[in-house]
Amino acid sequence: MASDIPTPEEVADLLHTTTRRIRHAFHHDLEPMGITPGQWRALRTVAWFGDPVRMSDLADRLGIARRSATSVVEELVAQGLLARGDDPGDRRSVVVEPTPDGRRVLEEVRERRRRTTAQALTGLSNDELAMLADLLRRIGGC
Amino acid sequence: MASDIPTPEEVADLLHTTTRRIRHAFHHDLEPMGITPGQWRALRTVAWFGDPVRMSDLADRLGIARRSATSVVEELVAQGLLARGDDPGDRRSVVVEPTPDGRRVLEEVRERRRRTTAQALTGLSNDELAMLADLLRRIGGC
DNA sequence: CGAATATCAGTGACACTGAAATTA
DNA sequence: CTAATTTCAGTGGCACTGATATTC
Numbered sequence A, B: 001m002a003s004d005i006p007t008p009e010e011v012a013d014l015l016h017t018t019t020r021r022i023r024h025a026f027h028h029d030l031e032p033m034g035i036t037p038g039q040w041r042a043l044r045t046v047a048w049f050g051d052p053v054r055m056s057d058l059a060d061r062l063g064i065a066r067r068s069a070t071s072v073v074e075e076l077v078a079q080g081l082l083a084r085g086d087d088p089g090d091r092r093s094v095v096v097e098p099t100p101d102g103r104r105v106l107e108e109v110r111e112r113r114r115r116t117t118a119q120a121l122t123g124l125s126n127d128e129l130a131m132l133a134d135l136l137r138r139i140g141g142c
Numbered sequence C: 001c002g003a004a005t006a007t008c009a010g011t012g013a014c015a016c017t018g019a020a021a022t023t024a
Numbered sequence D: 001c002t003a004a005t006t007t008c009a010g011t012g013g014c015a016c017t018g019a020t021a022t023t024c
Helices: A008-033 A037-049 A055-062 A066-078 A100-113 A126-140 B008-033 B037-049 B055-062 B066-078 B100-113 B126-140
Strands: A082-086 A094-098 B082-086 B094-098
Touching (some): A008 A037, A008 B008, A037 A066, A066 A082, A094 A100, A126 B126, B008 B037, B008 B100, B037 B066, B037 B094, B055 B094, B094 B100
Antiparallel strands (some): B082 B094
């Protein structure tokens, strides 16, 4: 028998505070590099696509409104981490991809993160991490 | 063996998106009552204390800066859901407690939430909820 | 014309830091 | 005087909706 059965309220609260703590630590960690967690997430997601990606696809993947994607991309372009281009196939579309600088930043963050997010999740074994991920996926899950 | 072992990055991302989705649903649900999730959390926490509570204690319990507690309390006072008073023992302190209206709102939210947050966590059994709560506590843990 | 794409403008919700006032 | 408590002022992060221009 695990501990008592928590109310959904408690679980929601735990999710909230835990997430906040992690983001806070991560924010602090990214500070010297001049980007925010939200910017990092966007940059990383663009890189994840592998090819130049359209704004809508990026927004969908990030789970945010298209208008919001415009803003975060604009910030990253201003810092020279993302480059915009035309979509050859559809002149309404704009595509973005990481610049060499952008890729360098991703690399450095990955390095740095080994000592932070990893540290925040240090209390958990690999099996527990897998279990946690599984539970979370099933909550949001389709 | 559960699924593959996720990177801490993935887990952090899952935490982020899952929490965001829940908050979004909850926000939508609270809308007709005129309060936000953050306000609800503060109101609920004040009520949780049982007695009039000092600002600092509230801030600590919520895990936010004292200045931030001032703001959210002020919003709730403006709506007549919290009442402020003097701390008899320390004239520097201010204490707050829910008004009858505040308690009524908490009751109604509790009702409503049975059909929302609960719904968001519907995919999980009681045992899984307990497991999730346990894992989250150990992350934030000590 | 109707639908999709991206953007502009304004706003909301939530938290922070640093400085000031009051009282212990 | 030093320390604790709260508040004021300004700001940052991140996301939203509604309206608009362009192109399919």
